[in-house]
Amino acid sequence: MERSMSINPLAHLFDGVSDVIAEIERRGETGADQPVDARAEIMSLHPEGIDLVVAQVIEETASTRTFRMRRPGGGELPPFLAGQYISLNVRIGDVLTNRPFSISSSPAVRDSYDLTVRRLKGGRVSNHLIDTVTVGHRFTSGGPVGAFSHNPLFHGDDVVFLAGGSGVAPAMSMIRDIVDRGLSRRMTLVYGSRRAEDVIFRDELDGITDRQPNIRVHHVISQPGRGWKGAAGPLDAGLITSLLGPLAGRMTYLCGPSSKYDFLVKELESLGHPRRRIRVEAGNVAKPPPTDPRWPTVLDPRGEVTVTVRGRKSVSIPRGQALLEGLEDNGLRPKASCRSGECSMCRVRICSGEVYHAEEARLRMSDRQFGFAHSCVAYPLTDLEIDF
Structure with missing residues (x-):
């Protein structure tokens, strides 16, 4: 009881503190910080692999599908934070590869993950999923991971999300989380699409904003047709100001076409918004050579x-192909997750030869010291000998 009274005053600081208190007290009853079978509990929350089956395919727009994934035998899936992703393993012909897909469903829903996939020009995996996957298809994936989520202690309770295309998926998860858990957090979504008919989740977003005064949504259309009465792009500093007002103290999230990131970051900074208050979803955005x-x-x-x-x-691998993709195409598969240079799961050791890393690679000091490359954003400049 004394422990509970000493922690309860923190309850106003962030949502979910009561659950943390309950867990501390549960473990305190055993007199240990960790449960007896710690590994079993950890693996249930952070499994190395999950078996999934497509339970439903939802047509969101002409170019977008949501694949609702469940366990083949039913039951709860590992928990996740709104904004996180799973890395889905996909076989295309003889090639087994994977891609990170943000979960668009609410963390409050534990029996399924929604993966919202949009058709992309040249998109190897996304187009394969849209064209071939039906109810009953089975997949494996890694557990939920990623740091692109709301931290209640550091990000505050008034946030902004700039999304484009299928980049609305993590924003949708955050919005659904607020609604399902009754959170007091305020969130404003500025969602850019090419045409009005390309807007994903439009009816649901409209319904939420009608009922939830703490959630606001602004649609920005770059090619508005007749009758469009909302904002028209491009999204720049002027339009951001007119839609959002002052940004001071508000955490801003960016997710969408990677080609827009540099521009939007500069536009936000031109408004005096510090870089530390801008969070970018980096999944699979490395600039390929010679770009x-x-x-x-x-x-x-x-x-x-x-x-x-x-x-x-x-x-044999072309210099302009990421080392990871070249290895996968030839039946050699390092472990991988984010495919954007951040998580380091796809590291390989360069025994001889030289590689070029895209600027997105988050190399550690130890990677440089011991000759490791992040193969998802590493390109072979010379003949290589590697080990993994």
Whole structure:
């Protein structure tokens, strides 16, 4: 009882503190900080793999589907934070690959994950899912991961989300979380789409804003047709100001086409919004060569090099293809999750040769010291020998 009284005054600081208190008290009854079978409890919350089956396919727009995933035998899925993703393993022909997809459903819903996928020009996995996947298809995935989520202690209770296209998926999860849990957090979504008919979740968003005064949604259409009465793009500093007013102290999240990130960050900074108050969802946004201006121009990205995996085989990979993708295409598969250079799960050791890292690579000091590359954003400049 004394422990509860000493912590309860914190209840006003962030949502969910009562659950934390209850867990501390439950474990306190055993006289230990960890339960007896700690590994079993940890694996139930953070499994290395999950078996999933498509329970429902929802047509959101002409180019977008939501795949509702459940356990084959039913039951609860591991918990997640709104804004996190799972890395879905997908077989396309003879190639087994994976892609991170943000969960668009509410964390309060534990029997399914909604993955909202939009058709992309040249999208290898997204287009395959939209064109071929039906109810009953089975997949495996990693557990929910990612740091693109709301931290109640540091992000405050008044947040802004700038989304484009299917980048609305994590925003939708955050909004549904607020609604389902009755949170007091205020959230304003500015959602950009090419045309009015491309807006994902439009009816649901309209219904939520009618009922929830703490949630506001502004649609911005870049190619407005006749009759459109809302905001028209492009989204820039002027339009951001007119829609949102002062940004001081408000955490701002960005998720959408990666080509817009640099521009939007600069526009926000031009309004005096500090970079530390801007969070970017980095999933799969690395600039491929020769788009990245740092690419050595004397090297043809179409030229092939030989990559030898110790103890296995040698394969040919174009310089302009990410090492991870080249290995997967040849039946060699390092573990991978974010595919954007952040999580480091796809690290391989460079025994000889030279690679080029996209600027998104979050290399650790130890990676540089011991010769590890993040293969999802590493490109082979020369013949390589690697190990993983």
